[in-house]
Amino acid sequence: MSVSAxxxxxxxxxxxxxxxxAIRRYTDEPVLTRDLEQILWHAGRAPSGSNRQPFRFLVLRNGPNAEAAKALLGEAFRAGWATKRSGDGYRPSRFADSMQHYVDHFEATPVVVLVCLDRYREASPYEGAxxxxxxxxxxLAARALGYGGALTMWHLGVEDELREMLEIPANVALSACITVGVPAGRHGPLKRKPLEEVVFDGRWGDRPTWITA
Ligand SMILES: Cc1cc2nc3c(=O)[nH]c(=O)nc-3n(C[C@H](O)[C@H](O)[C@H](O)COP(=O)(O)O)c2cc1C
Incomplete structure (x- = not known):
């Protein structure tokens, strides 16, 4: 069955x-190469300071390097979730189950993208922008093509090993690790704070009177 169907x-x-x-459960359908190309092309249309485009996408799919890196990442993700699960006191829930499933099946993730920052000057607190x-x-491009993904930071637990394994130079930051696949579930409404809680009008703390939703 095709993704679009x-x-x-x-x-x-x-x-x-x-x-x-964030989509963390994937079917075992692949991410089509032409779709991956589209997704990365649209990712690369993003703005950056002075249009220097310091982002780089290190893609892990199949093959010995990718599989070794996914195995390393799998360990880091399981450790990351175990620490968060006990540290933040997560009770059994659908969310906790989906996280556990995510990390337990990490190696089967169809596409993992290490989003990197190729630094051209000293690190700054704003470089992530x-x-x-x-x-x-x-x-969003993945979404448009029928896929889903999650942005994560658990790769940082094995950053040094990843650098060595994938020959990532010292001036390159590993800004995010994004997983992509065909969603086993659905996208849907997001749980976010109401707008009036996050918008101030004219002065810090002043609530806008014009928000209706
Ligand atoms: C900076 C950042 C770091 C994140 N780190 C992780 C992570 O390490 N592991 C993970 O499973 N999700 C991670 N996420 C995904 C968030 O948990 C998720 O976007 C947020 O809880 C909102 O949930 P929703 O996307 O399902 O609405 C991260 C998201 C952001 C923006």
Whole structure:
């Protein structure tokens, strides 16, 4: 079955913004190469400071290097979730189950993208601003083509090993690790704070009177 037949995805931009959530369960269908190319092309349309485009996408699919890196990442993800699960006191829930499933099946993730920042100057606290728009573009482009993904940080647990294994130079930051596949579940409404809680009007703390939704 093709991706499009299983997951109709003619979704408008605003609907995609309102419903694209982290997808952590994937079917075993592949991410088609032409779709992956499209996803990465659209990710690369993101803005960056002075249009320097410091983002780089290190793609892990199949083959010995990719499989070894996915195995390493799998260990880091399982450790990351185990620490978070006990540290944050997660009770049994659908969310906790989906996280456990995600990390337990990490090696089977169809596509893993290490989103990197190729530094051209000293690290700055704002440098992520030239990479994370590309991450969100990637997730939205994946959504548009019937896929789903999750942006994660658990790769940092094995950053040194990944650098060595994948020959990532010292001036390159590993900004995010994004997993992509065909969703086993659905996208849907997002749990977010109401707008009046996150918008101030004119002065910090002043609530807008014009928010209706
Ligand atoms: C900076 C950042 C770091 C994140 N790190 C992780 C992570 O390490 N593991 C993970 O499973 N999800 C991670 N996420 C995904 C968030 O948990 C998720 O987007 C958030 O809880 C909202 O859930 P939703 O996308 O399902 O609405 C991260 C997201 C962001 C933006």
């Amino acid at each position: 299983a997951f109709p995805h003619d979704v408008g931009l605003l609907e995609a913004l309102a419903t694209t959530r 030239s990479v994370y728009p590309a991450c969100q573009n990637l997730l």
